[in-house]
Amino acid sequence: MVKRVEMLYLSQEEILDLGIGLGEVIGLIEKGLYEHGKGRVENPPKPGIHSRSDSFIHAMPAYFEGLGIGGLKWVSGYPSNRARGLPQILGVMIVNDMETGVPLAVMDCRWITAVRTAAVTAVTAKFCARDDSEVLGVVGCGVQGRMNLLALKEVVPGLSRVKVFDINRAAMERYRDDLSEKAGVDIEICESVREVARGSDILLTATQRLEEPLVKDEWFEPGCLGFGIEASRAWYGDAILGAGKERNRMTRAVALAVR
Amino acid sequence: MVKRVEMLYLSQEEILDLGIGLGEVIGLIEKGLYEHGKGRVENPPKPGIHSRSDSFIHAMPAYFEGLGIGGLKWVSGYPSNRARGLPQILGVMIVNDMETGVPLAVMDCRWITAVRTAAVTAVTAKFCARDDSEVLGVVGCGVQGRMNLLALKEVVPGLSRVKVFDINRAAMERYRDDLSEKAGVDIEICESVREVARGSDILLTATQRLEEPLVKDEWFEPGCLGFGIEASRAWYGDAILGAGKERNRMTRAVALAVR
Incomplete structure (x- = not known):
């Protein structure tokens, strides 16, 4: 039961340090939208929780059948964060192995969401x-x-x-x-x-x-x-x-x- | 945009090392069920993705209004993991700050799920x-x-x-x-x-x-x-x-x- 499951955590800074170009991201998004258009994406409605009247935290799971990629974004929007000097939109993205379910990486989702x-x-x-x-x-x-x-x-x-x-x-x-x-x-x-x-x-x-x-x-x-x-x-x-x-x-x- | 958001990651081993007793967990679960019975829990239906016919990964968000606690479990079930020597049920649990949405901790969810x-x-x-x-x-x-x-x-x-x-x-x-x-x-x-x-x-x-x-x-x-x-x-x-x-x-x- 205590078997070790390794997982990578990537902070916003580490993701930015990878220097992934917008052109590359656009190419991947085009591929993803194409897959979605072909009906090969499992993309259920997103539920969420709402701890303030103007806030949300949404669970956004998705699985790209044709690409063998899947995971979840757990992203929050708190407009009042601006006054606290915190990002309004923040959260994490998890990528799982689609053969075993093992979480491979947890990543800060801010840059990923923006791009x-x-x-x-x-x-x-x-x-x-x-x-x-x-x-x-x-x-x-x-x-x-x-x-x-x-x-x-x-x-x-x-x-x-x-x-x-x-x-x-x-x-x-x-x-x-x-x-x-x-x-x-x-x-x-x-x-x-x-x-x-x-x-x-x-x-x-x-x-x-x-x-x-x-x-x-x-x-x-x-x-x-x-x-x-x-x-x-x-x-x-x-x-x-x-x-x-x-x-x-x-x-x-x-x-x-x-x- | 690159503002630092700190987050704690707790592995299964670190969680077990905390030595949290079953009696304590039972007391907390009783409290949680009581809140749920009082209608003070936001607990939407769980969506999921299914990369194999017998598998699932479920997103389970919840917010305990009366306790100010909220987050998500992202948990997978892959029966074929047994043959690979991996846990069938595994995943992570995220706890968020209910004032700002900031993820406070990402935790291995196996022991938590079991207890x-x-x-x-x-x-x-x-x-x-x-x-x-x-x-x-x-x-x-x-x-x-x-x-x-x-x-x-x-x-x-x-x-x-x-x-x-x-x-x-x-x-x-x-x-x-x-x-x-x-x-x-x-x-x-x-x-x-x-x-x-x-x-x-x-x-x-x-x-x-x-x-x-x-x-x-x-x-x-x-x-x-x-x-x-x-x-x-x-x-x-x-x-x-x-x-x-x-x-x-x-x-x-x-x-x-x-x-």
């Missing part, structure tokens, strides 16, 4: 964005606003200009200072969501809980591809429902794939 | 067994057959005789040799389930997957308390349905509480 979410955007844009897309609009300059720019840059070669808005001006400035050179794009600070939307070929919102949506249908340019990372809560219903009608494209792929 | 399951038996027996119970019948001499004897001994002071059966004779002999002195009881090896059932005040089955049930209704003595640790698969339906009718008692508490 995976952004990689789903990238795979979607690879297949759904207009080939001549040049301008990206980003609403919300947090982890996802950053990671999604870097991921989109991997798959949209013509992307050269980024228009951003955040309710926190300092966050916008940090975004511009940190990413202009790193992503090789011109980053333009805007005064409103409406201004971001104007002329954007791809419009991405990565906000938090909102009192009401931000993006109106009429701001959503023809031919534009839309992403609502916050489960599309930043988009008015008619903007979502009116998309995909030879006018523009709104994808819930990211929100759905976040599960 | 928790047996402790539910003990709490049930504390309230449901006849006060003059002396004879325990055990079918299946594995981890649960052992742990349940030790746990019952904690709460049934008069328990002095144990009748056992297992399809593996060597397992029965090891059970007798290992536990007679440790549990302070006379252990008698039987030739059949029927012989075990005869005269038992408490009858406990802790078997594996079975082709068909083992325990017949007519073998189940009047006033006897029954436990089917294997989700009661070892009990014929009429033995289960006929219980609790001023004749004998069958509890599915253990099976249900295993969840």
Whole structure:
């Protein structure tokens, strides 16, 4: 009964030290989405616990039958962590041996969650964005606003200009200072969501809980591809429902794939 | 984003070294069941993945509102592990801070699972067994057959005789040799389930997957308390349905509480 079972623990720092590139992650996510599309993924509904009215911890098991890979993410969202100087989204990911069930590794899930979410955007844009897309609009300059720019840059070669808005001006400035050179794009600070939307070929919102949506249908340019990372809560219903009608494209792929 | 989140990992060996007594575990489980009875436990249905036709890995989240304790067990069952010399049931348990979601500890779940399951038996027996119970019948001499004897001994002071059966004779002999002195009881090896059932005040089955049930209704003595640790698969339906009718008692508490 006391037989030794070895297991690897990888902290956030150790995962970052591996230097895994976004391009590699995007390739793997494309493979995973392909498997899901083929019906070869066991991906049951996620249950969770809720110790505060605005919090969750979700159990997200998945098994990729065709790839022989399976495990679980146990991830929490506590908005009040911001005031404590702690990440709002955190948790662990466990990978198991699919022949024996043995847990092979427990990993901090923060970077993995951030890049995976952004990689789903990238795979979607690879297949759904207009080939001549040049301008990206980003609403919300947090982890996802950053990671999604870097991921989109991997798959949209013509992307050269980024228009951003955040309710926190300092966050916008940090975004511009940190990413202009790193992503090789011109980053333009805007005064409103409406201004971001104007002329954007791809419009991405990565906000938090909102009192009401931000993006109106009429701001959503023809031919534009839309992403609502916050489960599309930043988009008015008619903007979502009116998309995909030879006018523009709104994808819930990211929100759905976040599960 | 790279903020450090510390987490404790406890291996099976480290958990055993803590020397936590069964009596203490039984007290805590009674507290937990009480909270559950009061409706103060968030305990959603468990989803899982199944990489082999006979295997499972289950995600079992729970939050004890009244105690401020929550987390998840991610536990696998691979019957084919026996042939590989690996535990059939294994996995990890994660405890999270209920104010921030931060994972506080990841623990090997084998010992915890074994004692928790047996402790539910003990709490049930504390309230449901006849006060003059002396004879325990055990079918299946594995981890649960052992742990349940030790746990019952904690709460049934008069328990002095144990009748056992297992399809593996060597397992029965090891059970007798290992536990007679440790549990302070006379252990008698039987030739059949029927012989075990005869005269038992408490009858406990802790078997594996079975082709068909083992325990017949007519073998189940009047006033006897029954436990089917294997989700009661070892009990014929009429033995289960006929219980609790001023004749004998069958509890599915253990099976249900295993969840």
